[in-house]
Amino acid sequence: MSLAIATNNAATQRNWLEKLGPGHIILGTALVLYPLVASDFFLTQIGGYSLIFGMLGLSLMLLAGYGGMVSLAQITVAGISAYAIAILGNNNSNVLGFGWPWWLAVPFAVVAAALASALIGWISVRTEGIYTIMITLAIATATYYFAQQNYAIFNGHSGYAGIRAPVFWGVNWRDARPFYYLCLGLSVLSYAGVLYGSRSTFGMTLQAIRDNPRRMRALGYHVTAHKVFAWLLAGVIAGLAGVLLVWFNGRVSPGTIGVDAAIDVLIIAVIGGLRHPIGPFLGALVVVLMQTFAIDIVGAERFNTLIGLVFLVIVFVSPDGILGLWGRIKPHLAQESLRPGP
Amino acid sequence: MSLLDRPSQTLSSGGMTLRQAWGVAGLLAAAVLTWLVFAVWPEWLNAILISKKAFVSAILNGITLAGLYFLVASGFTLIFGLMRNVNLAHGSLYLLGAYIGYEVTNRTGYWLLGVAAGFAVLAIVGVVMQVFVFRRLEGDDLRQTLVSIGISIVAADLMLAVWAGGTYQITTPEWLDGALTLPVITAVRSNGVSVFLTYPLYRVVVLAAAIVIGVGLWLMLHKTRVGMMIRAGVDDRAMLQASGVNVHAVFAIVFAVGAGLAGFAGVVGGSALSVAPGEDVRYLLASLVVVIVGGMGSITGAAIGALLIGLAEQIGLVYFPTYGIVLTFVIMVVTLAIRPQGIMGKAR
Numbered sequence: 267m268s269l270a271i272a273t274n275n276a277a278t279q280r281n282w283l284e285k286l287g288p289g290h291i292i293l294g295t296a297l298v299l300y301p302l303v304a305s306d307f308f309l310t311q312i313g314g315y316s317l318i319f320g321m322l323g324l325s326l327m328l329l330a331g332y333g334g335m336v337s338l339a340q341i342t343v344a345g346i347s348a349y350a351i352a353i354l355g356n357n358n359s360n361v362l363g364f365g366w367p368w369w370l371a372v373p374f375a376v377v378a379a380a381l382a383s384a385l386i387g388w389i390s391v392r393t394e395g396i397y398t399i400m401i402t403l404a405i406a407t408a409t410y411y412f413a414q415q416n417y418a419i420f421n422g423h424s425g426y427a428g429i430r431a432p433v434f435w436g437v438n439w440r441d442a443r444p445f446y447y448l449c450l451g452l453s454v455l456s457y458a459g460v461l462y463g464s465r466s467t468f469g470m471t472l473q474a475i476r477d478n479p480r481r482m483r484a485l486g487y488h489v490t491a492h493k494v495f496a497w498l499l500a501g502v503i504a505g506l507a508g509v510l511l512v513w514f515n516g517r518v519s520p521g522t523i524g525v526d527a528a529i530d531v532l533i534i535a536v537i538g539g540l541r542h543p544i545g546p547f548l549g550a551l552v553v554v555l556m557q558t559f560a561i562d563i564v565g566a567e568r569f570n571t572l573i574g575l576v577f578l579v580i581v582f583v584s585p586d587g588i589l590g591l592w593g594r595i596k597p598h599l600a601q602e603s604l605r606p607g608p
Numbered sequence: 609m610s611l612l613d614r615p616s617q618t619l620s621s622g623g624m625t626l627r628q629a630w631g632v633a634g635l636l637a638a639a640v641l642t643w644l645v646f647a648v649w650p651e652w653l654n655a656i657l658i659s660k661k662a663f664v665s666a667i668l669n670g671i672t673l674a675g676l677y678f679l680v681a682s683g684f685t686l687i688f689g690l691m692r693n694v695n696l697a698h699g700s701l702y703l704l705g706a707y708i709g710y711e712v713t714n715r716t717g718y719w720l721l722g723v724a725a726g727f728a729v730l731a732i733v734g735v736v737m738q739v740f741v742f743r744r745l746e747g748d749d750l751r752q753t754l755v756s757i758g759i760s761i762v763a764a765d766l767m768l769a770v771w772a773g774g775t776y777q778i779t780t781p782e783w784l785d786g787a788l789t790l791p792v793i794t795a796v797r798s799n800g801v802s803v804f805l806t807y808p809l810y811r812v813v814v815l816a817a818a819i820v821i822g823v824g825l826w827l828m829l830h831k832t833r834v835g836m837m838i839r840a841g842v843d844d845r846a847m848l849q850a851s852g853v854n855v856h857a858v859f860a861i862v863f864a865v866g867a868g869l870a871g872f873a874g875v876v877g878g879s880a881l882s883v884a885p886g887e888d889v890r891y892l893l894a895s896l897v898v899v900i901v902g903g904m905g906s907i908t909g910a911a912i913g914a915l916l917i918g919l920a921e922q923i924g925l926v927y928f929p930t931y932g933i934v935l936t937f938v939i940m941v942v943t944l945a946i947r948p949q950g951i952m953g954k955a956r
Contacts, residue, residue, distance in 0.1 A: 336750060389941055392948040396694050396749045400896050401944070403696070407893040408937045416930045525889050529757055536754060568769065574761035581754045582744075 297450055306442040312558065314514060316550045317449040321456055321507035323535040323546025325500040328460050331540040332469060333496045334476035335390070338528045339402040342409045343383045343501050344508030345523030349413075349420060350375035351429060351512045358428030361421045368432035376505035383501025384494050391493040394479070406528045414520040425519025429512050440513060449510055453547070456503045460543045463499070472496055533577050539589030548588050648793050648802075658926065664792055664805055666926040667919065672811040674918030675818030676880070679873035680891050681898040681910045682825060683866030689842045689905020690862050692749045693742055696756040698870055699892030700763040705730045705871025706878035706887070707771050710778045719781045719879070726875035727868045734867025735860050742863075743856065760888065768885055776883040778875060784810045814876055821869070825907050838862060842905050897936060901943045903953025912951055 301309055322340050330336045353362045354371040366374075390401040413420040431440035439448055463469045475482045475489050483489050512518050521527075530553070538549025553573065560572055584590040645667070649660045684698045705726040713722030737759070745751045787806040796802050829835035837858050840848045849855045874883075877891075894917065902913025920939055924932025943950065 336753075389944055392944050396692070396753060397900075399750075399753055400694055401900060401940075404893060404896045404900060404940060405937075407889060407896075408933050408940075411893075412931075412933045412937075415933060418930070529761065532754075532757065568765060570765035571762050571769075574758050574765065577761070578755060578758040581751055581758060585748075585751060 294454070301443050301446055309442040309446045310514070312551075312554055313446050314449045314510075316547070316554045317446075317453045318507050318510045318514060318550075319531070319534055319554065320547035320550035321453055321503055321510070322531045323538060323550055324453075324456055324460060324543055325504040325507070326531055326535045327538075327540050327543060327546045328463075328500045328503070329496060330535065331542075332464055332472050332476060333493060334395075335387075335398045335493065335496075336532070337386075337390070337402045337500075338399060338532055339383075339386050339406045339409075340500070340504045340531050341523050341527045342406045343379045343386070343504040344511060345409070345413070345518065346382045347375040347379035347505035347508035348512035348518040348522065349426070350378045351509055352426035352518050353419070355429065357426040359421055359424070359426045361417075361426070362419075363426075368434075372509055375509055376502060379505025379508055380498050380501035383504060384498040387494045387497025387501075388490075391490055391497075403525075403528070406523070407525055410520055410524050413523060420520070423520060425517060425522070427517040429516050429518070431513035440516075445514070452506050452510065456506065457543050457547070460503075464543075468492070468495070533573065535587075537577060537580050537587050539587030541586050541589055545587055545589045552588065645792055648796055661805065662926050665807075666922045668807055668811070670919035670922035671915070672815045672880075672918075673922060674914040674916075675815040676873055676877045677891075677894045677898050677918050678818050678822060678911050678914035679869055679876065681895040681902070681914055682822070682907055683869040684895040685899045685902070685905055685907065685910045686825075686838070686862050687866040688899065690838055690845075691742070691859055692752075694749065694753045694756065695866075696753060696892065697737075697760040697763060698756075698866075698895055699888035699890070700760045700767070701730055701733065701867050701870035702874040702877070702891045703767060703883070703885075703888040704733070704763065705874025706778070706883040707767060707776070707874075708871065709875030709878055710776050710883055713778050713875075719779070719784075722778065723872060723875045726871040728871075730871025730874075731864040731868030733871075734863040737867070738860055738863035743859075760892075764885065764888060771885075773885055776878070778879040778883065780810055780879045784813060788812055810880060814880055817876065821872075822907065822911055825865075829907060834858070834861060897940050899950070900940055901950060903950025905954075906950070906952040909950055909952030 300313060304313065322344055325343070326337055326340045351371055352359075354364050354366045354374055355368065356365050357363045386402065386405055389405070390398045393401065413425075414423055416422065431438070431445070433439065437444045439445055464473070471482070471487060472492055475487065475492055479489050511522070515522070534549040534553050535546045536549070537552055538547065539545030556573060556576070557569070561569055580587055584594070586593065645664055653660075680698070680702055683701075684695065687693055687695050687698075708729050709722040709726040711722075712725040713719050716722075741755060741759070742752055745755060786809050788809045790805045790807055792805040793802045827835075829839055837848060837853050838861075840851075840853075841855060841858055845855065848858075873891075898910055898913035898917050900913075901916060902909030902911070916939055917936055920935045921932060924935040928935075947953075
């Protein structure tokens with residue numbers, strides 16, 4: 267790299283930075299520098315966990331925000347990749363465990379999750395609107411009961427334990443700092459992918475299908491194929507989140523993919539807002555912070571009541587979640603600052 | 609047109625129409641089933657289907673479970689059909705009804721009072737939910753669904769706070785205990801004495817109650833003025849409103865009946881099985897699948913769906929224990945693939 271090329275590229279460089287926007291740059295810098303100030307607990311239990319659930323919420327946001335398909339089966343998709351990691355890799359439950367290396371198991375798990383997601387999508391796009399939420403809830407619940415009853419594949423009620431994150435390049439990726447950066451890297455990748463994808467031809471077509479499927483069909487677009495492909499993409503993101511989740515917990519059981527968890531993902535996405543890919547990450551941070559610290563206020567017993575009430579208030583007050591609240595407050599703030607000072 | 613008609617004419621003159629073929633197939637299936645239930649089984653059949661007792665019990669359990677599922681799902685399907693409201697708190701209504709039935713039965717000692725309380729309290733809860741929550745979000749079905757999810761979370765947590773995590777059993781009165789000897793021979797002993805199948809009386813009563821309520825609902829929907837309004841509302845809500853009908857009153861009635869039936873089913877089901885946290889999700893899933901399979905907004909569809917799912921669940925339990933849920937799932941997927949709107953659902 268010579269200096270000349272660097273200066274020649276300066277114009278495009280600035281252009282690229284401008285495209286990124288100051289918000290993204292500040293946020294990105296803060297997230298990269300976060301480990302300098304945060305303890306291990308804040309790095310993984312808050313940071314890593316929020317990012318994982320943010321990715322799950324993002325996969326739902328992709329479907330709901332751009333495709334108009336509200337799914338309750340995202341945790342099921344993540345669970346499939348988590349179970350795949352446990353079955354293909356190593357676990358200490360003495361059931362299955364093929365002992366594949368991580369670089370073979372992870373792609374398989376993610377592909378399995380994506381295919382499962384596409385299948386769920388194919389089943390549910392046969393109907394429209396509110397039916398999707400019912401069918402995906404039925405699928406999520408049925409999978410949960412199946413995982414609980416079946417011992418041959420899912421090892422029943424106890425599931426799999428003793429799943430370790432890989433160690434390579436001399437780094438144990440389950441250590442606080444590497445794990446945080448791993449989560450951050452994959453989150454940024456998914457986030458950027460969704461943001462870019464939403465402006466691509468496919469993203470535009472998907473949004474047009476959301477707004478008027480009949481017209482798009484009349485224009486000659488294959489509506490079902492576009493929707494199913496969106497499910498496939500959402501499945502990739504949820505699958506990656508599932509891999510991180512199983513490395514984070516070290517175990518996976520039917521409780522991981524239960525109805526509570528499925529609803530948690532929906533709550534995260536709705537609290538954050540379904541209009542922009544940053545929403546689910548915001549929602550995940552809020553919910554994880556509440557999960558961690560609200561217990562001190564209301565006690566671990568009644569936590570669900572609190573989160574349920576917060577969810578109800580958000581749905582009633584601001585259908586677009588925190589992002590919607592921000593969008594409503596922002597114009598007022600701008601006006602305040604425009605007023606001449608005293 | 610006459611040209612187009614010709615192929616079907618030649619078909620029907622050659623043999624029978626598709627409709628007749630279905631009729632014959634149905635009669636054959638009914639005959640086989642009757643033979644399976646009443647005949648004494650040869651050895652080879654016992655070898656395939658475990659035993660006659662297991663088979664007939666699975667069928668009977670399936671049918672009675674279907675009765676219970678029908679009670680829960682009919683309210684769900686009515687509410688959806690009329691208001692486009694996917695009430696995902698329906699399972700919570702079932703569980704709350706069961707707990708209330710348990711408390712009332714336990715304190716007063718009258719089981720029938722518990723059943724009545726389960727229906728009445730939940731009917732009131734349903735009206736309150738409709739008037740204070742869902743009416744505010746009318747026409748926004750996604751938000752209504754989200755709100756019902758929020759309600760179900762809070763309700764499940766509060767019920768856990770009040771009744772803790774234990775399992776309760778509602779005691780049935782003595783006149784419902786005991787078993788019924790059915791005219792079904794399960795085996796013949798070596799000394800030539802036939803062994804008849806016995807079946808709990810209570811379950812037969814549950815099934816009878818479900819049938820009575822199903823017929824009652826059908827009559828209400830098809831023979832009364834309110835039923836006429838409800839059916840009109842299912843077809844075209846705006847037109848019903850324009851005809852001068854107070855749709856909000858109709859909505860409140862439907863919500864009261866639907867939620868009340870869920871509470872009723874809770875008490876009845878809690879007496880046959882048990883009451884515990886997590887049952888709400890189980891019955892929500894059952895209602896969802898029954899309604900997806902049977903078709904939204906159709907009472908007949910709910911009955912057919914409940915029968916299919918109840919039978920699939922019980923037969924699956926006996927013949928492929930750990931894969932039983934897959935059978936339910938397959939029924940749902942096949943229905944969606946062939947008839948996305950459900951067996952009795954209307955295409956919209």
